[in-house]
Amino acid sequence: MDIPYNVSARPDTGLYNAKLGIWLFLASEVMLFGGLFSAYIFLRMSSEPGYWPMGLLNVPVGTFNTFVLIASSVTVVLAWASLKMRRFTQYKVYMAITILCGLLFLGIKLFVEWPEKFHHFGVVVKKDAIAKYEPVLGNTILAELDKAPRYEISGYLLDAPKGSPYEHMAKEGAEHFRHKLHEKAGNGAAADAHHAEPIITTDDPADFVIQLDVANAESDTKEGVERASHAHFIPRPASLKTAVIKAEDVQSASPFVPRHSSYFSCYFLITGLHGLHVLAGVIVFIYFWLPIPGGANLYKTNPEHLANRVEVAGLFWHFVDLVWIFVFPIFYLL
Amino acid sequence: MASLAANHGHDVADDGHHHDHHELGFWQKYIFSTDHKVIGIQYGLTGLSFLFFGFMLMLVMRWQLAHPGEAVPVIGEMAARLHAFFALPQNAIPKEGFDGWFWLRALIGAFDTKGALAADGYNTYGAMHGTIMVFFGIVPVAFAAFGNYVVPLQIGAPDMCFPKINMASFWTFFISCVIMLFSFVIPGGAAKSGWTAYPPLSVIADMPAGGSLWWNGQTLWLIGMVFNITASLLGSVNFIATIIQLRAPGLTWMRLPFFTWAQFITAFLLLLAFPPLEAAGFMQLMDRVAGTSFFMPTGLMLVQNVEQTWTGGGHPLLWQHLFWFLAHPEVYVLILPALGMVAEIIANNTRKPLYGYKAMVIAIFVLAFLSFIVWAHHMFMTGMGTKVAAFFQVTTIMISVPSVILLTCLLLSLWGGAIRFTVPMLFAAAFLPMFGIGGLTGIPLAFNTTDLYLHDTYYIIAHFHYIVAPGTIFAIFAGVYYWFPKTTGRHMGHFLGHVHFWLSLIFINGVFFPMFLQGMAGVHRRWYDGGVTYDQLIGPVLHWNKFMSYSAFLLALAQLPFIFNFFWSMKKGRKTDDNPWEATTLEWDTPTPPPHGNFIKPIAVYRGPYEYSVPGAAKDFTPQSEPPVDQSQKPPGETAPLHPAIAPAH
Numbered sequence: 001m002d003i004p005y006n007v008s009a010r011p012d013t014g015l016y017n018a019k020l021g022i023w024l025f026l027a028s029e030v031m032l033f034g035g036l037f038s039a040y041i042f043l044r045m046s047s048e049p050g051y052w053p054m055g056l057l058n059v060p061v062g063t064f065n066t067f068v069l070i071a072s073s074v075t076v077v078l079a080w081a082s083l084k085m086r087r088f089t090q091y092k093v094y095m096a097i098t099i100l101c102g103l104l105f106l107g108i109k110l111f112v113e114w115p116e117k118f119h120h121f122g123v124v125v126k127k128d129a130i131a132k133y134e135p136v137l138g139n140t141i142l143a144e145l146d147k148a149p150r151y152e153i154s155g156y157l158l159d160a161p162k163g164s165p166y167e168h169m170a171k172e173g174a175e176h177f178r179h180k181l182h183e184k185a186g187n188g189a190a191a192d193a194h195h196a197e198p199i200i201t202t203d204d205p206a207d208f209v210i211q212l213d214v215a216n217a218e219s220d221t222k223e224g225v226e227r228a229s230h231a232h233f234i235p236r237p238a239s240l241k242t243a244v245i246k247a248e249d250v251q252s253a254s255p256f257v258p259r260h261s262s263y264f265s266c267y268f269l270i271t272g273l274h275g276l277h278v279l280a281g282v283i284v285f286i287y288f289w290l291p292i293p294g295g296a297n298l299y300k301t302n303p304e305h306l307a308n309r310v311e312v313a314g315l316f317w318h319f320v321d322l323v324w325i326f327v328f329p330i331f332y333l334l
Numbered sequence: 335m336a337s338l339a340a341n342h343g344h345d346v347a348d349d350g351h352h353h354d355h356h357e358l359g360f361w362q363k364y365i366f367s368t369d370h371k372v373i374g375i376q377y378g379l380t381g382l383s384f385l386f387f388g389f390m391l392m393l394v395m396r397w398q399l400a401h402p403g404e405a406v407p408v409i410g411e412m413a414a415r416l417h418a419f420f421a422l423p424q425n426a427i428p429k430e431g432f433d434g435w436f437w438l439r440a441l442i443g444a445f446d447t448k449g450a451l452a453a454d455g456y457n458t459y460g461a462m463h464g465t466i467m468v469f470f471g472i473v474p475v476a477f478a479a480f481g482n483y484v485v486p487l488q489i490g491a492p493d494m495c496f497p498k499i500n501m502a503s504f505w506t507f508f509i510s511c512v513i514m515l516f517s518f519v520i521p522g523g524a525a526k527s528g529w530t531a532y533p534p535l536s537v538i539a540d541m542p543a544g545g546s547l548w549w550n551g552q553t554l555w556l557i558g559m560v561f562n563i564t565a566s567l568l569g570s571v572n573f574i575a576t577i578i579q580l581r582a583p584g585l586t587w588m589r590l591p592f593f594t595w596a597q598f599i600t601a602f603l604l605l606l607a608f609p610p611l612e613a614a615g616f617m618q619l620m621d622r623v624a625g626t627s628f629f630m631p632t633g634l635m636l637v638q639n640v641e642q643t644w645t646g647g648g649h650p651l652l653w654q655h656l657f658w659f660l661a662h663p664e665v666y667v668l669i670l671p672a673l674g675m676v677a678e679i680i681a682n683n684t685r686k687p688l689y690g691y692k693a694m695v696i697a698i699f700v701l702a703f704l705s706f707i708v709w710a711h712h713m714f715m716t717g718m719g720t721k722v723a724a725f726f727q728v729t730t731i732m733i734s735v736p737s738v739i740l741l742t743c744l745l746l747s748l749w750g751g752a753i754r755f756t757v758p759m760l761f762a763a764a765f766l767p768m769f770g771i772g773g774l775t776g777i778p779l780a781f782n783t784t785d786l787y788l789h790d791t792y793y794i795i796a797h798f799h800y801i802v803a804p805g806t807i808f809a810i811f812a813g814v815y816y817w818f819p820k821t822t823g824r825h826m827g828h829f830l831g832h833v834h835f836w837l838s839l840i841f842i843n844g845v846f847f848p849m850f851l852q853g854m855a856g857v858h859r860r861w862y863d864g865g866v867t868y869d870q871l872i873g874p875v876l877h878w879n880k881f882m883s884y885s886a887f888l889l890a891l892a893q894l895p896f897i898f899n900f901f902w903s904m905k906k907g908r909k910t911d912d913n914p915w916e917a918t919t920l921e922w923d924t925p926t927p928p929p930h931g932n933f934i935k936p937i938a939v940y941r942g943p944y945e946y947s948v949p950g951a952a953k954d955f956t957p958q959s960e961p962p963v964d965q966s967q968k969p970p971g972e973t974a975p976l977h978p979a980i981a982p983a984h
């Protein structure tokens with residue numbers, strides 16, 4: 001049994017079924033991401049000053065990914081236009097570029113950006129203890145500059161309290177740190193680095209030791225604080241300075257995983273869901289690219305149908321792109 | 335199954351028409367079918383089973399309210415024996431891991447060693463009663479089942495726009511059903527934080543130290559809801575696209591039957607209101623399994639030693655906003671299909687056009703729009719501030735205007751009609767006052783000041799149950815009795831229908847009316863012992879608990895004639911022709927039951943949906959598909975220039 005208006009448009013609505021269907025689906029998607037973005041706004045508005053982390057994401061990598069995604073949106077339109085002009089070879093090329101762009105985006109997300117976060121560590125200091133950590137927090141200078149105070153000391157974990165789930169992470173961080181120190185001292189061949197004990201230790205096994213981020217490392221001077229306040233446009237490597245945080249001063253400590261803060265909860269949930277959408281789009285595009293029934297083989301029997309399919313998937317792809325256009329500024333820049 | 339029984343009877347009419355009819359195997363025809371009618375029946379049977387199951391959960395709770403701490407007859411006594419056998423500690427849902435008997439331990443764990451419903455069990459049953467009735471009972475039946483079966487027929491379409499997506503919708507829904515049912519038998523039992531799943535309670539629920547982050551009631555509830563929401567998304571896209579794209583030639587918008595209008599608007603509500611809850615569901619899932627703090631505030635002290643720790647910084651009110659942003663439009667998802675069915679049945683049985691068809695269509699548009707900006711009236715108790723409260727108070731009062739227009743139009747439709755009191759009409763007629771009581775008692779809840787007093791009392795329970803139980807569920811019964819002949823080719827028994835109706839009407843009021851009295855006296859809706867502990871305060875209304883519970887048990891008995899009638903009539907009911915109710919809309923133009931592809935002749939529409947008792951007409955109904963007698967009139971393509979879809983191709 002044939003459903004009418006599957007390929008050709010119904011004259012009074014001017015739409016074929018799937019085009020209407022995808023627009024309705026996208027309306028629903030707007031509400032889904034709208035809900036998530038409202039949650040972000042709600043949580044950010046209700047967070048206490050100083051507790052909303054900023055400048056923790058890699059802006060150059062994010063910018064690159066933005067261009068990758070925008071480029072793929074252009075090529076998917078070109079792929080559709082090629083089909084409309086019945087230029088099949090050209091379609092295959094443009095579609096292949098679209099797929100590769102999608103995969104590149106996902107690859108950067110999964111193998112560069114997220115792991116970078118998982119290796120980063122932050123300790124939030126209790127309010128009544130921040131005075132003790134003034135040299136790495138720089139709150140007096142921040143107050144003079146009329147900026148929100150800072151409660152978090154972030155960087156790479158070198159030592160964690162006994163029995164904490166982060167001991168393994170601290171061991172890795174310490175090895176890496178020792179390696180860096182050797183490099184700095186011009187002694188690259190540190191053969192025994194692998195089995196090294198953490199080189200920064202404290203007497204108290206309940207303390208955290210952190211190799212500081214530049215933002216924390218330079219908080220003892222006004223220039224340093226000012227530089228750090230727009231550090232997020234140019235991410236700089238971690239410093240070689242370290243800090244010891246007493247167990248009793250710790251409010252919470254965690255790597256930059258979802259549970260770290262409301263900020264990272266939103267970041268991972270929204271970019272994760274967005275990533276799943278990218279993945280879905282890529283899978284559909286691969287289906288349209290491969291010479292299989294319903295995919296590129298449809299060109300032989302009904303090229304208009306294949307063009308429609310690419311158009312509908314392309315609309316979805318533009319939406320996914322549009323979501324990223326919102327994600328990028330609110331998480332990376334603002 | 336209904337069409338299964340009746341399909342044989344129709345083979346004769348099925349032959350000889352031009353549809354390419356390749357035979358489908360059993361699995362493709364009845365299980366993994368893309369036919370909207372089969373999917374409608376699948377949704378219907380699943381949904382009706384869940385309605386019954388949800389009702390059973392409530393009966394156990396009602397026993398506890400009438401006889402606090404006494405063993406529940408039969409199942410409680412059985413549980414007590416099994417408790418003795420397994421030697422489980424009293425009043426504790428067992429948390430042990432999985433072995434061969436984990437499911438049985440979880441089931442009997444809802445009861446204490448004496449066989450009474452345990453406190454945790456009471457919470458579980460309450461939470462799951464709400465969830466099941468709303469998301470697994472009424473929406474699947476009123477929207478998905480009737481919508482799937484009737485809408486394509488009413489608009490003259492061969493099927494839904496996207497038949498495969500339609501099938502995917504049902505099977506996604508089916509997965510969510512399996513997950514929800516499975517959550518009853520895992521250690522700790524099903525979700526117990528209410529159907530609203532308010533954090534922080536819902537985030538810490540079912541997460542004792544040593545328990546599983548994934549295999550517990552609340553987590554499975556969230557996963558089940560995500561599947562359920564996805565299913566309704568797939569369904570609603572399909573409904574809207576079908577109604578826009580597949581209307582028969584001549585079926586202009588203002589010729590759509592009101593039921594189709596109601597389904598159209600309902601689909602938009604599901605499409606746009608459900609996703610924010612899906613987003614919230616993901617967040618709560620993250621809070622539970624990844625330890626995020628979307629809903630967990632800073633400095634929350636937990637008395638219980640739970641597995642997770644939260645860094646804080648979240649906000650419990652965020653959940654309430656996202657939840658009610660769905661759940662208020664959801665109320666209209668529950669009621670609009672019911673109004674649609676009742677409108678069809680009233681027009682058909684009064685033999686009159688609907689009074690104010692256009693006003694009703696405009697009213698549901700306004701209703702749908704306003705339903706998106708009233709949600710915070712569920713949250714007056716959160717201390718949101720007078721300005722915000724005033725806004726939501728005003729929009730809530732505004733939404734009563736279209737509701738009253740709808741009810742008034744239906745009421746006026748009765749006026750001057752020669753009413754046929756068929757069984758569907760009895761249910762449809764009873765719907766009006768019941769829905770009226772439910773609606774009018776909502777007005778005190780719209781006002782901040784009165785709501786502060788009535789909030790979370792039995793008054794609320796009575797208010798919304800009057801809308802969904804003797805309201806929507808009566809409309810569902812009306813719909814089942816009304817469209818049963820089209821589905822099976824047989825009528826449902828008249829006498830049993832009467833027995834079912836009158837007993838249900840009496841007992842359902844016996845259940846819900848005293849709740850108004852209790853609620854106004856201040857009885858809280860979540861008391862486990864029905865208020866015995868507080869008898870100093872509520873003593874004078876305490877005795878109603880027994881009255882209501884026994885009414886509920888009798889109401890359950892009153893459903894037996896329906897269940898018997900339903901299955902008996904499939905095989906033995908009085909046979910019927912294609913248009914037994916002498917109705918005007920297109921679904922009665924199909925053979926009975928409709929074959930795959932629905933219509934065996936090209937269908938076109940020449941008139942509005944309710945041309946009953948037209949003066950000068952030969953009979954008291956003129957089907958939409960009947961061409962005008964006056965042959966000089968133009969064919970529909972030219973009478974409706976707005977719709978070139980039906981104009982001849984150039």
